Amino acid sequence: MKNITRIYFGTLLGLSALWLAVNPDIFAVQDFVGFRNLMVQYSGFLAFGMMSLILFLSIRPVWLTRRLGGLDKAYRLHKWLGITVLVVATMHWAWRMAPKWAVALELLEPRRRGPRPDGAGMHWAQSLFLEYRGLAESIGEWAFYSAVALILVALIKCIPYRWFAKTHTVLAVIYLALVFHSIVLLDFTNWATPVGWALAVMVLVGSVSAILVLLGQIGAGRRSTGEVVEVDYLPEMQSLQISIKSDGGWKGHRAGQFAFVRFGNSNEPHPFTIASAWQDGVSGLTIIAKKLGDYTNTLYETLKPGDPVALEGPYGTFTLQRDQSHQIWISGGIGLTPFVAWLEDLVANPMRREIDFYQVAPHCDGKLMARIKDLSARAGVRLHEWRDARDGFLTGERLRGDIAHWQKAGVWFCGPSGFGQAIKDDLVAAGLPSRAFHQELFDFR
Incomplete structure (x- = not known):
């Protein structure tokens, strides 16, 4: 900022x-x-x-x-x-x-x-x-x-x-x-x-x-095409998990980056965080699209395997950092998508780091949650499943009470901006350097 x-x-x-x-x-x-x-x-x-x-x-x-x-x-x-x-x-x-x-x-x-x-x-x-x-x-x-x-x-x-x-x-x-x-x-x-x-x-x-x-030349050098391989509806999150196969033009991405994606004959590219890590030799990526507006609502009704996809990217710097000994990850709702990619990257390329992952949501789809638990265990990440109805609202004060030496950690947040700002204000006021708090501002209007 x-x-x-x-x-x-x-x-x-x-x-x-x-x-x-x-x-x-x-x-x-x-x-x-x-x-x-x-x-x-x-x-x-x-x-x-x-x-x-x-x-x-x-x-x-x-x-x-x-x-x-x-x-x-x-x-x-x-x-x-x-x-x-x-x-x-x-x-x-x-x-x-x-x-x-x-x-x-x-x-x-x-x-x-x-x-x-x-x-x-x-x-x-x-x-x-x-x-x-x-x-x-x-x-x-x-x-x-x-x-x-x-x-x-x-x-x-x-x-x-x-x-x-x-x-x-x-x-x-x-x-x-x-x-x-x-x-x-x-x-x-x-x-x-x-x-x-x-x-x-x-x-x-x-x-x-x-x-x-x-002339429509924005991002022309970062464009590629592909097709939808699988569409999986996550009812608990009112979201679609969409698997995409690239035609080979997608040159890879860092875990946590996003792409502008256009499905079918639509002329409207929308930004989606990539919920999978890049693997050499595997020309595909996964995104999770939450039903938030008129466009994403129609995807649930119309999107099917085989549909063409236009990609532009990758973009973004909210990526996995390997030089911090202690990290705290906090996701709010659909903000878990970059962290899923981070977990996949850690499984594929292990590192010895102390990581606490707070996955905060009213509820989460069982299939996706099982995947997150499995990846967290394999990556050596401490997963904190935080459910508002059961645990109350996550605050900076409660976070500080949970984690020792939080002042020396790097904090990474993706989710509702107000939620993130409240956490940041509390932690910074209590002694966390402001530069240690990283927040994705995924708002393009």
């Missing part, structure tokens, strides 16, 4: 500092209209910069996602930036409309527009931008309304995922429209300053990213 916090505030403060350093007259302006014009420029530059980073993150650059701590962290940063863009873009629109509102409320005298400059003596680019200024303003206004609607669709989780998936790509088109808006309407004097140079870089990076999104 520290890395995404640094990049988020670094982007926000860095762009602000750059613009203010080039435009210090904002602190000396005395009339409302002059201040308003500068705020329109500042908020537009800030919103466009963050949108450019959002587009860059959307193409899943490997080096950046690793630095952030995994694709799940990159999506969390993506979400923070999206919310901030929504706020800053609204401010940009409000500052642009402010004189009209002030005149309507009789707080400001109407101003007569002088004659439009004829372009004489101007740089050719400035004259060209002036000619297209009205069009750029109209495009920007409609792009703003469209972007607000689509960002809200992305943030409101009760809206079906399929709507979100189909509409979110349109933001790349809106971004390209805002490229024209930003180039034309940036104060021309800023083009010869670091603000203009920064905008040029953002336009280049963001536009290339948007084109890759529209």
Whole structure:
């Protein structure tokens, strides 16, 4: 979380500092209209910069996602930036409309527009931008309304995922429209300053990213195909255990990673944690899909052996660590999937480590639980079957009471975010270094 916090505030403060350093007259302006014009420029530059980073993150650059701590962290940063863009873009629109509102409320005298400059003596680019200024303003206004609607669709989780998936790509088109808006309407004097140079870089990076999104090239180098081998319904967990055979294009994964999976003729890839370890010579993997929404609900009714599968991945850094002498694993509900893969990996590649695995759930499918027990015994992992009705809620306090020397352990959590945060807060407050707590942020909206 520290890395995404640094990049988020670094982007926000860095762009602000750059613009203010080039435009210090904002602190000396005395009339409302002059201040308003500068705020329109500042908020537009800030919103466009963050949108450019959002587009860059959307193409899943490997080096950046690793630095952030995994694709799940990159999506969390993506979400923070999206919310901030929504706020800053609204401010940009409000500052642009402010004189009209002030005149309507009789707080400001109407101003007569002088004659439009004829372009004489101007740089050719400035004259060209002036000619297209009205069009750029109209495009920007409609792009703003469209972007607000689509960002809200992305943030409101009760809206079906399929709507979100189909509409979110349109933001790349809106971004390209805002490229024209930003180039034309940036104060021309800023083009010869670091603000203009920064905008040029953002336009280049963001536009290339948007084109890759529209051409469907995200993750193109990590794609492979296969077919469904077996579908096993786990009624106690309302989940499907799906075994997939790769056609050979899947090059392997580390235990705990996830993949984007598309079944049959669907155009909607969904992220699923891989619930099996990679074995050389065995071109297959297993995922467990919980019935959480409209898409996963239909899988139960339609998925069958032989159906084609499109895979993209692997992604993620929530992987088995072999350099910690004591580890505590905590799964909440369907969050057990990466730990199943970890157990398989430990059985295949044993290591002498002290590991406590808290498998927390209201109940678990008997067949899957038998597999977890068998793997835990063979891997030398202490399994704690935690059932809320029988054991109460698992808290950091109870965990500390159960395990000696917990302060020296690495804690790995996968499950509901609120549950994980409560455990982390307790353990860190009691003395666990915050860097020793690792949590999968498996939330892509």
